[in-house]
Amino acid sequence: MIKTTQVCRKALIALGVSLAVFASASIDAANQKNDLPEIGVVASGAISLDKEMQIGDVLMRQLRGQAPIINDPLLDEYIQDLGNRLVAQADNVKFPFEFFLLNNPAINAFAFFGGHVGVHTGLIYNAKNESELASVLAHEVSHVTQRHIARSIEARQKSSPLQLASALGGILLALASPEAGIAAISAGSAASAQASINYTRQNEKEADSIGIRILAQSGFDPNAAGEFFGTLVEKYRLTSRPPAFLLTHPLPESRVADARTRAASYQRNQVPESLSFHLAKSRILARYYATPEYNINYFETSLERGSYAFKAASEYGLALAYLANEENQKAQKLIDNLLVNDPRNLFYLDTYTDIALATGRTEDAIEKLTAQATLTPRNRVITLNLANALVKNKQYDLAVRILKDYLLIAPDNMLAHQILTDAYTESKNKLEMHQTKAEVYALAASYPRAIDELHHAYNYAGAQNIEKQRIRARIEQFREYQTRLESL
Structure with a gap:
């Protein structure tokens, strides 16, 4: 087995700062395929698919240098194959997906521009079965296909550039390090109760609905989403420090119930252990x-x-x-x-x-x-x-x-x-x-x-x-x- 693992806690904070600045910058990227993306004017219009891919590439390079990404061919092969199985059942797939792993025991996963989906090792280790793991990946795939980050940025068009930059920087950092990301958001002038999560409640509801459909169509148990979410909520109900997944994907009891109700509309798949x-x-x-x-x-x-x-x-x-x-x-x-x-x-x-x-x-x-x-x-x-x-x-x-x-x-x-x-x-x-x-x-x-x-x-x-x-x-x-x- 060949592997390289880079772990740098302080660098994740630096990543958040760089992303916040990144979000407020203005770059002339006109007609240059290899140019770095221009983020400074996103408040005036939508981010194109080409820009999304460019931004995703830049962020992925930053993460490779500063986050504890695991370069383990076996685990990479496993998570990519599982992800591809889900993407094959998704609609509105505009670009290839890249699934990658971070050496982090937190129960978490995240998606960002250009079809990048990060999975913490803690999520795999704590999932009881492959359907539970797949339910989280299907949810993240749905965030990408529905372009929720781009839509969230558009929704903030009335914010000032600096407010937008602060919010975007904190949100993106929260993807890989929820506690640090929330701290970054709280320190910015755009801080608000809603700004401390990746997406709006409507985005989460949409990702739940589409994710469960993808899960069922991919041959997994559609009930796995509600079961996994319910286990997390119950396990951490009385603790003061919830897992990373609950910080970035708030799960009120009504949402867990909704997931179970949606799953009931699909035939339950008897999925053998993997x-x-x-x-x-x-x-x-x-x-x-x-x-x-x-x-x-x-x-x-x-x-x-x-x-x-x-x-x-x-x-x-x-x-x-x-x-x-x-x-x-x-x-x-x-x-x-x-x-x-x-x-x-x-x-x-x-x-x-x-x-x-x-x-x-x-x-x-x-x-x-x-x-x-x-x-x-x-x-x-x-x-x-x-x-x-x-x-x-x-x-x-x-x-x-x-x-x-x-x-x-x-x-x-x-x-x-x-x-x-x-x-x-x-x-x-x-x-x-x-x-x-x-x-x-x-x-x-x-x-x-x-x-x-x-x-x-x-x-x-x-x-x-x-x-x-x-x-x-x-x-x-x-x-x-x-x-x-x-x-x-």
Whole structure:
């Protein structure tokens, strides 16, 4: 398993400040497809779909650099597949959706411009079943398809630019960090009781209605929304600190009742338990929560007592815990047994690779991954694990070819760029190494560092005049982006 996790609490506050300023800025974006979006005039009219996508790209870059986004191919694959299943049943889908995960134990999810949907690991871990998780994602998909953020901004047209900027900045920060976002809103002149939530009550009602329809049409239990909301309300009824989801998605009892009433109009689907869902839960606990010792005890106890939805999910979690505790032989035995019954399972193949690399059996990992790659070409889990194993085995040229091919369909995949950087670094290819590093920084909106890397690349270009021209053009593009960001 290859992962990179950046956690910066203070940076989330900085993100809120930058978004507030971002919202009040004026940029000339006319007829420039790659320009940063102009937010300063949104109070005078609607935000176009093209602008929404541009804004979403900028915000996503900011989040990559400042929020605890998890670059875990397995969990990314799971949440994207689940999200796509829901989006396929949605109306008014204007752009591709990107679902991503944040390493945060809070029970929360959020959506913003351009089809971006963020999911906290705490939501997956605390959902009882896949239908409950899907109910929240369907709700967020509905916010995007109904363009609720853009409509909320339009509704504030009578506010002054600074008021609008303060409100938008606080709202967007509240998406990823509800407590910080609400504090930002409270500090602004646009603070009001209604401004402390993502959307209006009408927006929430609409998202509930459409979300439950999407949920039912996607084959999930339509009652899951009301059940999940009801559980949250009951669980935190007497606490002074409600979960993040209740801060950003207020749930009065009448709304819970409405969700249950709407669900009753659909036929209840008898949805079997999902192995992938429970494997994802086990992975989140074993990889991102608690200590290896705690997790070993947890999963061993679960297996002894038979307290699991799937025995395989508990065995998988135990294998990850053993691996984290450097008990490689125990981990290998569990994974080998799991693969006998389910040889193409990506969760098991990923951990098989980790164990093989940890025990110096890189060739075994490459052989198994290569066989799977012929069946599922360009799959993110197989591709990135195979490329990483090839780099470890010093097969740099093959790793580079695989990664470049994958980046044609996933140009914003941070992990693919990072592994490609490793391949160039290990092979001492300084020109391409600095160029690829620049793209990594650009994906996190760190344009000064990206420009520095390209200057280094230029020095290694030698007599390659065409390459030098390409580097100069990219430097100018990054400078333009950076200038506009600074002007915000």
